[in-house]
Amino acid sequence: MNSFARRLLAWFDAHGRHDLPWQHPRSAYRVWVSEIMLQQTRAETVIPYFQAFMARFPDVRALADAPVDEVLHLWSGLGYYARARNLHRAARLLLECHGGELPAERDALEALPGIGRSTAAAILAQAFGQPEAILDGNVRRVLARHAGIDGWPGSPAVQRRLWAVAEERVPGLRMADYTQAIMDLGATVCARSRPECHRCPVAGDCVARAEGRVADLPTPRPVRALPVRTRWAALLSVPEGVYLERRAASGIWGGLYSLPERDKAGELRDWILARWPGARQIEPPVDRIGHAFSHYRLDLRLLRFALPPAACGIMEGEQAIWYNSRLPTRVGLPAPIERLLIEHGDSDQWREP
DNA sequence: AAGACGGGGCC
DNA sequence: GGCCCAGTCTT
Numbered sequence: 001m002n003s004f005a006r007r008l009l010a011w012f013d014a015h016g017r018h019d020l021p022w023q024h025p026r027s028a029y030r031v032w033v034s035e036i037m038l039q040q041t042r043a044e045t046v047i048p049y050f051q052a053f054m055a056r057f058p059d060v061r062a063l064a065d066a067p068v069d070e071v072l073h074l075w076s077g078l079g080y081y082a083r084a085r086n087l088h089r090a091a092r093l094l095l096e097c098h099g100g101e102l103p104a105e106r107d108a109l110e111a112l113p114g115i116g117r118s119t120a121a122a123i124l125a126q127a128f129g130q131p132e133a134i135l136d137g138n139v140r141r142v143l144a145r146h147a148g149i150d151g152w153p154g155s156p157a158v159q160r161r162l163w164a165v166a167e168e169r170v171p172g173l174r175m176a177d178y179t180q181a182i183m184d185l186g187a188t189v190c191a192r193s194r195p196e197c198h199r200c201p202v203a204g205d206c207v208a209r210a211e212g213r214v215a216d217l218p219t220p221r222p223v224r225a226l227p228v229r230t231r232w233a234a235l236l237s238v239p240e241g242v243y244l245e246r247r248a249a250s251g252i253w254g255g256l257y258s259l260p261e262r263d264k265a266g267e268l269r270d271w272i273l274a275r276w277p278g279a280r281q282i283e284p285p286v287d288r289i290g291h292a293f294s295h296y297r298l299d300l301r302l303l304r305f306a307l308p309p310a311a312c313g314i315m316e317g318e319q320a321i322w323y324n325s326r327l328p329t330r331v332g333l334p335a336p337i338e339r340l341l342i343e344h345g346d347s348d349q350w351r352e353p
Numbered sequence: 354a355a356g357a358c359g360g361g362g363c364c
Numbered sequence: 365g366g367c368c369c370a371g372t373c374t375t
Contacts, residue, residue, distance in 0.1 A: 034370085035370070035371095036371095037370085038369095038370035038371095039369095039370065039371045039372075040358090040359080040360090040368090040369055040370080040371065040372095041359090041360080041361085041369070041370075042361080042362075042369065042370080043370070044362085045360080045361065045362080046370085077359090077360070077361090078359080078360075079358080079359025079360040079361085080358055080359055080360085080371090080372090081358085081359080082357095082358065082372080082373075083358095083371090083372085086372085086373090113372090113373085114371090114372070114373090115372085116371060116372045116373085117371090117372095118370085118371065118372090119370090119371070119372080122370075134370085135371095136369090136370045136371070137368080137369050137370065137371085138369085138370060139370085141369095154355095155354095156354075183370055186370085187370075192363090192367090192368075192369080193363075193364070193367095194364095220367080220368085221367090221368085226366095250357095250358095250374090251357085251358085252357090252358070252359085253358095253359085254358085291359090291360090292359090292360085292365090292366095293357095293358075293359060293360085294357085294358070294359070294360090294368085295356075295357065295358075334359085334360095335359075335360060335361090336360095
């Protein structure tokens with residue numbers, strides 16, 4: 001075993017995290033779900049979602065048998081909702097093609113939706129003990145610093161070098177522990193800001209440490225300004241609730257339920273009045289929700305409407321619901337929309353006086 | 354190769 | 365308010 005892995009494992013035995021929920025018990029299914037949740041999301045954020053998910057979907061069959069809306073419901077607030085839809089699709093594929101078990105082969109894993117190179121490797125290493133290298137954000141940071149690799153890790157050339165280093169250092173033994181160890185080191189000691197090099201088991205031969213470049217590695221992504229996108233949304237109230245419709249499966253908030261939206265206020269108003277001729281706009285007319293995505297900033301402006309009492313019954317359909325925060329429907333909601341509905345609570349307050 | 358895709362935690 | 369995270373998929 002190489003010296004890097006040996007020191008890391010000794011550190012892990014003494015200081016690593018041994019109490020994460022997906023470690024007890026460590027089944028392939030639990031490792032898989034945890035790895036998907038952990039994509040782009042911190043462990044502390046994931047833990048409560050993981051617990052709720054396992055309570056509701058204890059195995060592949062429970063997940064496959066559930067309606068996708070319920071999976072999205074338990075994913076609400078976690079973001080990147082394609083992950084949840086892929087997880088659900090993959091569970092159904094596992095039942096069809098792999099007897100409901102996760103395959104222990106890299107190609108078969110990577111063929112499942114939502115599983116790429118790193119996640120496949122994480123499952124193989126942690127659930128099956130195979131000598132596969134992972135390369136997630138934490139590992140990228142540890143290796144870029146320890147090996148002194150310059151350049152933004154998003155670029156293909158830098159990625160290739162990082163993968164090569166990651167593979168060189170795989171120990172072959174204790175793969176579950178090693179995989180957890182290198183992620184833990186990145187999550188705790190070798191953190192993005194204020195790394196604690198004095199506590200690092202591999203600081204002795206860390207290139208960034210030796211060259212005083214710990215704070216400069218890994219190289220940050222090139223800067224670019226975020227565009228602002230303005231959209232108009234309608235808060236349509238009846239005593240029974242607020243009108244929500246299912247969004248398209250792809251794109252922002254895919255598959256979640258949200259307020260009807262248009263690019264222009266006029267388009268939105270015209271659509272509403274055509275559908276509900278008795279709708280009346282409520283003053284003050286405009287409220288707004290600001291929301292930052294990784295690639296643009298959303299300025300969502302709200303128009304409020306009260307509908308005639310009979311409106312509710314007409315519109316019930318599979319793609320639209322009347323949502324009441326006191327009797328929440330089990331569907332996925334975007335985090336800022338859920339906050340709005342909770343803040344305003346009872347829909348009765350939007351009724352006309 | 355580049356862009357799309359969420360939300361929260363941290364500074 | 366900016367940065368970026370336990371990546372993958374689409375184009």
